[in-house]
Amino acid sequence: MSEVKNKLIEAAKAGEFLSEVYNLAVQQRGEREAVAEELVSLHNHGQIDVVSEFGNLKNSEGSDFFLTRNIFEAALPKIINPVKPTMDCVLKLVDEAGEDLMAGHILSTFIEFCAADPIRFDEALDVIKLSPVKYNGMIPPVMIGGTQFETDRFLGEIATFSKSHDFRIRSSAFFSLAKIKYPEEKKSSTIFAMDCLLDGIEGESEDRVLANIIKAASSICMANATLNGEAVGCINSALDAGGDFTLHAVSEALMLNGEKLPAEVFDVCLKRLPEANPNNKGTIDNIDHVLASLLKCPDPEKGISLLESLLLKHPKDLSLKAFDSTIHSILQSDKSLLDKLLGSWFSRGDHALCNGIRVIVETTHGESLMPEVDEKSLGRIEFPYLVFTARKAIGYLFNSPLACASIIVSLIKLAKDQQSIQDLASLLFDPILINYSGETYQFLKSKEKIETGKAKSAIRSSIESFDNYLENLRSVTDLPELLPSQSQREASLRHFNRLMSDSFKEAMKDSIFHQICSKAVLLYGTSSISHIREGSGKSRRMETPMQSHGTSIDVPRLASLDPIGLDYTLRVFRNERLKSS
Amino acid sequence: MKLIIKEYLASLKERNELDALLPDLLSQMGLHIFSRPGIGNRQYGVDIAAVGRIDGEPEKVYLLSVKSGDLGRKDWNSGSVQDLQPSLDEIISVYIPTHLPSEHRGKPIEICICIGGDVKEEVRLNITQYEESKRTESLSIVEWDGDRLSAMVEKHFLREDLVPEGIRPLLRKSLALLDEPEASFAHFSNLIFNLRNIDFSNDNKRLTALRQMNICLWILFAWARDCGNLESAYVSSERTLLNSWDISKNYFQKKSKIAKSIQSTFSSILSTYQIVTTQYLSKVVAPHAHKLHGLSSAVSSTEKLDVNLKLFEILGRLSISGLWSQWGYLTNGDKPKIQERYDREINLLTRSLKQLISNNPTLLLPIKDEQVIDISLALLLLSFRDGNDKDCINWLTEMLERAVFSHKTHGSYPCIYRDYSDLLEHPKKQDKAYQEEATSGSVLYPTIALWGALLENFNLFKSVQKAHEESFSHCNFQFWYPGKTSEEHIYRNSDIHGSTFSHVPIDQNPDEFLEAVWNECDHSGVFKELSSVKSGLWPMLLVACRHYRLPIPLDFTLGYREQRQHQEDKPETATSGSE
Numbered sequence A: 001m002s003e004v005k006n007k008l009i010e011a012a013k014a015g016e017f018l019s020e021v022y023n024l025a026v027q028q029r030g031e032r033e034a035v036a037e038e039l040v041s042l043h044n045h046g047q048i049d050v051v052s053e054f055g056n057l058k059n060s061e062g063s064d065f066f067l068t069r070n071i072f073e074a075a076l077p078k079i080i081n082p083v084k085p086t087m088d089c090v091l092k093l094v095d096e097a098g099e100d101l102m103a104g105h106i107l108s109t110f111i112e113f114c115a116a117d118p119i120r121f122d123e124a125l126d127v128i129k130l131s132p133v134k135y136n137g138m139i140p141p142v143m144i145g146g147t148q149f150e151t152d153r154f155l156g157e158i159a160t161f162s163k164s165h166d167f168r169i170r171s172s173a174f175f176s177l178a179k180i181k182y183p184e185e186k187k188s189s190t191i192f193a194m195d196c197l198l199d200g201i202e203g204e205s206e207d208r209v210l211a212n213i214i215k216a217a218s219s220i221c222m223a224n225a226t227l228n229g230e231a232v233g234c235i236n237s238a239l240d241a242g243g244d245f246t247l248h249a250v251s252e253a254l255m256l257n258g259e260k261l262p263a264e265v266f267d268v269c270l271k272r273l274p275e276a277n278p279n280n281k282g283t284i285d286n287i288d289h290v291l292a293s294l295l296k297c298p299d300p301e302k303g304i305s306l307l308e309s310l311l312l313k314h315p316k317d318l319s320l321k322a323f324d325s326t327i328h329s330i331l332q333s334d335k336s337l338l339d340k341l342l343g344s345w346f347s348r349g350d351h352a353l354c355n356g357i358r359v360i361v362e363t364t365h366g367e368s369l370m371p372e373v374d375e376k377s378l379g380r381i382e383f384p385y386l387v388f389t390a391r392k393a394i395g396y397l398f399n400s401p402l403a404c405a406s407i408i409v410s411l412i413k414l415a416k417d418q419q420s421i422q423d424l425a426s427l428l429f430d431p432i433l434i435n436y437s438g439e440t441y442q443f444l445k446s447k448e449k450i451e452t453g454k455a456k457s458a459i460r461s462s463i464e465s466f467d468n469y470l471e472n473l474r475s476v477t478d479l480p481e482l483l484p485s486q487s488q489r490e491a492s493l494r495h496f497n498r499l500m501s502d503s504f505k506e507a508m509k510d511s512i513f514h515q516i517c518s519k520a521v522l523l524y525g526t527s528s529i530s531h532i533r534e535g536s537g538k539s540r541r542m543e544t545p546m547q548s549h550g551t552s553i554d555v556p557r558l559a560s561l562d563p564i565g566l567d568y569t570l571r572v573f574r575n576e577r578l579k580s581s
Numbered sequence B: 001m002k003l004i005i006k007e008y009l010a011s012l013k014e015r016n017e018l019d020a021l022l023p024d025l026l027s028q029m030g031l032h033i034f035s036r037p038g039i040g041n042r043q044y045g046v047d048i049a050a051v052g053r054i055d056g057e058p059e060k061v062y063l064l065s066v067k068s069g070d071l072g073r074k075d076w077n078s079g080s081v082q083d084l085q086p087s088l089d090e091i092i093s094v095y096i097p098t099h100l101p102s103e104h105r106g107k108p109i110e111i112c113i114c115i116g117g118d119v120k121e122e123v124r125l126n127i128t129q130y131e132e133s134k135r136t137e138s139l140s141i142v143e144w145d146g147d148r149l150s151a152m153v154e155k156h157f158l159r160e161d162l163v164p165e166g167i168r169p170l171l172r173k174s175l176a177l178l179d180e181p182e183a184s185f186a187h188f189s190n191l192i193f194n195l196r197n198i199d200f201s202n203d204n205k206r207l208t209a210l211r212q213m214n215i216c217l218w219i220l221f222a223w224a225r226d227c228g229n230l231e232s233a234y235v236s237s238e239r240t241l242l243n244s245w246d247i248s249k250n251y252f253q254k255k256s257k258i259a260k261s262i263q264s265t266f267s268s269i270l271s272t273y274q275i276v277t278t279q280y281l282s283k284v285v286a287p288h289a290h291k292l293h294g295l296s297s298a299v300s301s302t303e304k305l306d307v308n309l310k311l312f313e314i315l316g317r318l319s320i321s322g323l324w325s326q327w328g329y330l331t332n333g334d335k336p337k338i339q340e341r342y343d344r345e346i347n348l349l350t351r352s353l354k355q356l357i358s359n360n361p362t363l364l365l366p367i368k369d370e371q372v373i374d375i376s377l378a379l380l381l382l383s384f385r386d387g388n389d390k391d392c393i394n395w396l397t398e399m400l401e402r403a404v405f406s407h408k409t410h411g412s413y414p415c416i417y418r419d420y421s422d423l424l425e426h427p428k429k430q431d432k433a434y435q436e437e438a439t440s441g442s443v444l445y446p447t448i449a450l451w452g453a454l455l456e457n458f459n460l461f462k463s464v465q466k467a468h469e470e471s472f473s474h475c476n477f478q479f480w481y482p483g484k485t486s487e488e489h490i491y492r493n494s495d496i497h498g499s500t501f502s503h504v505p506i507d508q509n510p511d512e513f514l515e516a517v518w519n520e521c522d523h524s525g526v527f528k529e530l531s532s533v534k535s536g537l538w539p540m541l542l543v544a545c546r547h548y549r550l551p552i553p554l555d556f557t558l559g560y561r562e563q564r565q566h567q568e569d570k571p572e573t574a575t576s577g578s579e
Helices: A003-013 A017-044 A050-054 A065-078 A083-097 A105-115 A119-130 A136-149 A151-162 A167-179 A187-201 A207-223 A225-241 A244-260 A263-275 A281-295 A301-313 A324-332 A335-348 A351-363 A385-397 A401-414 A418-435 A439-450 A453-474 A486-510 A512-516 A563-575 B002-011 B014-028 B084-099 B121-134 B146-156 B167-176 B181-196 B203-227 B231-251 B257-285 B294-298 B304-331 B336-359 B369-383 B389-408 B420-425 B432-438 B444-454 B458-470 B510-524 B538-548 B554-578
Strands: A527-533 A539-545 B032-035 B048-052 B060-067 B109-115 B139-144 B479-481 B499-501
Touching: A003 A017, A017 A050, A017 A065, A050 A065, A050 A083, A065 A083, A065 A105, A083 A105, A083 A119, A083 A136, A105 A119, A105 A136, A119 A136, A136 A151, A136 A167, A151 A167, A151 A187, A167 A187, A167 A207, A187 A207, A187 A225, A207 A225, A207 A244, A207 A263, A225 A244, A225 A263, A244 A263, A244 A281, A263 A281, A263 A301, A281 A301, A281 A324, A301 A335, A301 A351, A324 A335, A324 A351, A335 A351, A335 A385, A351 A385, A351 A563, A385 A401, A385 A418, A385 A563, A401 A418, A401 A439, A401 A453, A418 A439, A418 A453, A418 A563, A439 A453, A453 B294, A486 A512, A486 B181, A486 B304, A486 B420, A563 B304, A563 B389, B002 B146, B002 B167, B002 B203, B014 B032, B014 B048, B014 B060, B014 B146, B014 B203, B014 B257, B060 B084, B084 B109, B084 B121, B084 B139, B121 B139, B139 B146, B167 B181, B167 B203, B181 B203, B181 B231, B203 B231, B203 B257, B231 B257, B231 B538, B257 B304, B257 B336, B294 B304, B294 B336, B304 B336, B304 B369, B304 B420, B304 B538, B336 B369, B369 B389, B369 B444, B369 B538, B389 B444, B389 B458, B444 B458, B444 B479, B444 B510, B444 B554, B458 B510, B479 B510, B499 B510, B510 B554
Parallel strands: B060 B109, B109 B139
Antiparallel strands: A527 A539, B032 B048, B048 B060, B479 B499
């Protein structure tokens, strides 16, 4: 008898079977299958009732529930055991897993357990029929597995369950329809399933049930394209009556299936996504993936339209910040996409959209973005439309002065009338150059050399205005009378330190390092010495030199000279709207 | 202490500085001054003439010829009209034979060469030779150099038995900390407090205290000027002026000798105050007001609050100076040349004020309601000159728009807080409860409405009404009026005083609003009884309001009511005439 077996038997006798399984799982690492094999052998030879033992597994602190359960999942398909107690054990382990995404994984191994002796599907069905509410969670695996052996009979059972008075049972039935592998050669099964859905949707108001109907409809239409019309109708009806779960199902269908969905089904799903609840992170994450792939397409219009609809529909609750993959996709794609977006969104002036551009631009690190407005994205270019667009760019991208300057220069190039050129040049001076005289000044200097005609002279005029301004400022001699008093300076420093400390703590909350590393505070020195105990039991000295880390930002000049005015101006720029003609 | 005084004397200029100190010094020493420094009157070399005894010596006539700084070869006899030797010659050959009052003829004469600094070695021999050559039985020539003058100042003004305990250290501390004006002023204000709190059982003690205040202020100013930071001197001069007025006010209607001495010393303090404030403005404000962000950038702070606080402070100071000039203009109606000078000053200050506002946009929105004091001073100054109404309206309209906008967006809207650390945190929260607490009362908004009504810009008045209705319905719009105890406390800030007209009727029409506001002035009636107003020194009241942060009394706007009544009377006269 192997050492593992002995350990397990001893542990079972001592009432520590599950702890031993966990220990073996940790120790064996790559050889967990071997432990599972031992479990099968012990169970099938009647030495330990493995199923019964695992029925006592608790998801509590101190042991890794999923690691232990994985061993059972690996063993289950080969275990010989009566169906009912096995179902009880499986259900217990699903419940114990709680809301974890992996909670239901064991159900697929239960299908394999039944498939090892297909009569088990019938036995399981009988158990379910006797107590359908209790064994509701077992309906999908039994139906999914059963249809692989006897499609029509089990579809018929699903149809029966789908008419249950209990919504949980109906929900499981429709979920089963979503997960069944429909045989390609047997279209009648998809037709039957669709009929089932169409019958089920009538008068259905339970959100979870409707969500599963949508999943099933999208699955069925992918298996049988002739049912697209019915699927569209079914999805629309479900969405009309459903809520957050239904919308989540739509987002999931789009995220998982994407282009594989028939176009008309895809479009109807896409159309309803803006109705998603922005507080449902899972749904928003699904939409994020959908958007990211849509924006990568040669024609990103569908993606742009969906993004605009979403942001405009939830201006207060939803920001582009929630769409990480979308932002990444925009920044990774051709620069023209961003140019197009910013031209279109700034010229419209909606806060939700303009703020979206801010989020995109502020996401970039390192080299600054140099966006330029795409003429085609602008509606009108006569005065004051371009100036309005420029003011929006300043209002939202003020902390990215190079981007602002680049946008304004591109707008000057598009301008046809003198008034627009003059106003745009004056915006380059105030508030751009007045506030940012470093890199931005150099950028405009270099632009002045490259550009020609009206753009060159407009840039030159703004640079000249700034040179004069700076000369005036430099002529103001030292005036100690105007300096804040010592007590004010000290109060201000304390205030600043507190703000920095608060913001540091806030940043630490989201820091990945904070989550994966432990923190040690060194009071003195430039390196950290520690002793690491190796596997052999020896201790090894380790000295880690400390590195300084810093970042710098340009503080706008008016933040200290006229902070209230600057704040006011930027708020005006952000909030102003053009009067509709 | 002597070194401090010597340093101060050495830095004094001849005109209006050293020669302004000496009469007070001589008077304090017990001498009778019969000729004071003046511009334009030819004195044949004599700047100050006095008679009396010094240190128990026989009675003599003292003829002072004053020079600032050190005395070198170029000051002695280099061909300039300002040279000392020709002045001394003139005293001997012209002044003594022809201008010495007859009652002093026959008395021994001492010609005093008064210099703030030292006699340089290069000219020592010349002077000694000169003194020897001119000496007679009844005439001597002596040097009163920085050493001797500082000994006199110390002996007669700041001797330990003359000043309350602790005054000398306070003066030293206020000088040592001139680079930290807040601390320097704290010591100096303590000094003033101690000086004015001595036993005033006799008038001479009051006079001495006033002279001590003046000399201390002068020392502080001279040192501040030398170290290039006039901040402490500015606020100290205001504090000195207000306290000295509180001591002097009861003597202003009297004609006794001591009353005249007190009046004269108060005038010296007023003059010192005006020298300090003028110097402050010409150094700090005037050269830079026309530069975009010029003064804002000079605040050199990364804290956004500092620029706002400093610029409104400057606004108030500039306005107060303009209002003193306006006072000078009005009180010299019979002297066209002087009036013309004041007129030029007012125009210059008004222009600077407008430039200050247009080039420093932080002045378009106060951070604290209290800054309405500086705004009111500026409006008052601008209202004295034609052609400024539009600028006032534009300024106030912009201010109101910004205030309402900031309030709606939880920006830096004007709040009731005064403490620097509270202002640093403002707006601390973005909820309604905090916002209502931070704007629970206001003089700013009703003041904007008031000026809208005064300048007959009803759109501005209506905008305030709208703001009140939409954003500030919780806010108590109010005005402050001086009360019965104001006279006792306003120049010293010794207690809370005055009354507040709470919940002013902003919902009424502009005429009714003005009527209600002005009726309260009539009802109170205290304003006219305030000593500064009664004595014609009304800017003193404005200085008190600015210095101790009190709203400007609305009685200053009563001129508008008279103007209106005058206009209303005109058509009636015309009608009756035609009838």
